[in-house]
Amino acid sequence: MASCDLMIAGGTVLVSASPPVVLEHAAVAVVGAAVADVGPEPEVASRWTTRSVIDATEAVISPGFVDAHVHLAAPGGYGQRGYTRGVTAGPFAGGGKGEGMTPLVGGMVNRPAHHDAVRAVAAVRLAAMLRCGYTGVVDAGGPGAQAVAEAAEWIGIRAAVGPSLADVWHDETGRFGRRMDIESILTRAAVELDWLAEHDVSTLQPIISAAGTQTSSDELLSGVAALAADRGLGVHVPVTYALRP
Known part of the structure; x- marks a missing residue:
């Protein structure tokens, strides 16, 4: 023994x-x-x-698996936000206001992304994770799911990747409302999911994400659920953010 x-x-x-x-x-x-x-x-x-x-x-x-919550397709950070040490609550843990955080999330998942740039940035991040002992990652949302999947396959890390959707957030005046057309968002997501299904790699798991209950309308959440059910996929949804009123 x-x-x-x-x-x-x-x-x-x-x-x-x-x-x-x-x-x-x-x-x-x-x-x-x-x-x-x-x-x-x-x-x-x-x-x-x-x-x-x-x-x-x-x-x-879950031996050998670490869910490293990270937005792999957010090169440089949306809005050029810096990373600083602090002793107070972070923006998503009670330190951020809704009118500031919802456009950050909505913009991150909807802004155009250059395929090669996203793939290069994601590959560097994934390689660093693998070197530090992370053997798997769930992409927490962002544009460029295909580029992230290609980077994960190249690096050899297990990854759950897919489109992340948001349609409602605050505008620059602080007014909350729908900013994206639901049908076009779901159509774009279906195209990405079809590509992931055809790109059958054992280390990749297609998923679909809603960027959050604050940035996804009930109609969009229903559409996400329907896409997931139709394709037999898992759904990644941050249920809530701890935001100050």
Whole structure:
């Protein structure tokens, strides 16, 4: 019987494979920084001894997968916003006002994107993630889904990628309303999803995203749900942003 540094036991294990594998009442053995064994808890426990055990009962374990929330197709940041250290709440965690944040999100997912530029920027970011131990990423939204998918395939990282949609946000006067035509947005999304379906790569998972409940109308959310159901896809929707009134 071998010795491992950590055993995570009793949970539901999601193995990032194609197709995905779900193991109930399973365990994961970890040696150093590497996943050494995955399987039903009794079998893993019979193969390994350890002094450190995490009880994962009623929890989900996803070995080798990190959901790195990032907007891969936002080269340089929309609006040239800088990144600074701070001790107060971030703009999406209570420190931002709606009239400032909704146009940032709406503009980010709807602005034109140069295919080659997005692919180059996304490739650099994905390579850095892979080097730091991230083995998978869910693109949190932005333009250029095809370019992001090409970059992920080239780098060799597992990625959930797809169009991200928004149709309502505040204008420069602070007035909230619809800024994009729903039919044209959904048509564009369908074209991107068709491309992703035809570009069948085991490390890529097509998804469709709504940029947020504050920036997607009920009609658009219904359209997103219909597209996802028609294609059997997962949906990525930030349910809410913590915004100051």
